[in-house]
Amino acid sequence: MTEIAAKLARLHNRIAAAAARSGRIADAVRLVLVTKTVAPDRVREAIHAGQTDLGENKVQEGGKKAEALAGEPVSWSMIGHLQSNKVKDVLKFAAEVQSLDRLSLAAALNKRLQFLGRNLDVLVQVNTSNEASKYGLTPEAVPAFLKELTAFETLRPQGFMTLARFTPDETEVRRCFRVLREIRDRALNDAPQGEALHHLSMGMSGDYETAIEEGATIVRVGQAVFGPRPLPDSHYWPDATSHTG
Incomplete structure (x- = not known):
């Protein structure tokens, strides 16, 4: 077993244990393995160890990596902030966008998807x-946004995504996750999409177990498998909010 395969196995065991603590089975939590800055050959090791659900933060890097791994049985998710002018490129490889945060992006995605004749999970x-440095809707804006999304027939809203505050204060981290869970629970009853809005994508390498305990159905983890990146996020993306996995 390679080092990456061993770390991946340990990660799955910890996910299963956290799921059990929340009264769920391991299969109730989906792992999106974050591959940002990781060379394709190392990603391929994880694929060969059974991990086929991958996530990327940047469109250009994701596109190149998808090309390098063409032929592998993988599905790509876009998990970072997405600019509307990158929609054409992201749809070349991504089967899901987890960062839908404005109607202009929804419109751009819908237009391109109509041209392609396909739908997209979002x-x-x-x-x-409530940090100015982070992307995303305010909690109060979510109900109206979900109503507006019904106009975009190619988009299939599946739930919600968030990043907790980066802090050692576990109470605050849990609060962030609980806010999202409460938004989801209200949306299941009140939003036009209803029961389709089941998923909660929350939790990364530093807090995924807490997120699962608070109801996450998707976690976005990379460094727990691939190790820390050699340089800080600001080196790779000097103009972007961190989406550390």
């Missing part, structure tokens, strides 16, 4: 930490 990003 998650609505919510800024539960």
Whole structure:
């Protein structure tokens, strides 16, 4: 077993244990393995160890990596902030966008998807930490946004995504996750999409177990498998909010 395969196995075990603590089975939580800055050959090791659900933060990097791994049985999710002018490129490889945060992006995606004759699973990003540095809707804006989304027939909203505040204060981290869970629970009853809005994408390498305990159905984890990146996020993306996995 390679080092990556061993770390992946340990990660799955910890996900299963956290799911059990929340009264669920391991299969109730989907792992999106974050591959940002990771070379394709190392990603391929994880694929060969059974991980086929991958996530990227940047369109250009994701496109190149998808090309390098063409032929592998993988599905790509866009998990970082998405500019409307990158829609054409992201739809070349991504089967899901977890960072839908504005109507202009929904319109751009819908237009391109209509041209392609396909649909797209999306998650609505919510800024539960109320930090100006983070993308996402305010919690209060979510109900109206979901109503507006019904105009875009190619988009299939599946739930919500958030990033908790980066802090050692577990109470605050849990609060962020609980805010998203409460938004989801209200939406299941009140939103036009109803029961389709089941998923909660929350939790990364530093807090995924807490997120699962608070109801996450999707976690976005990379460094727990691939190790820390050699340089800080600001080196790779000097103009972007961190989406550390």
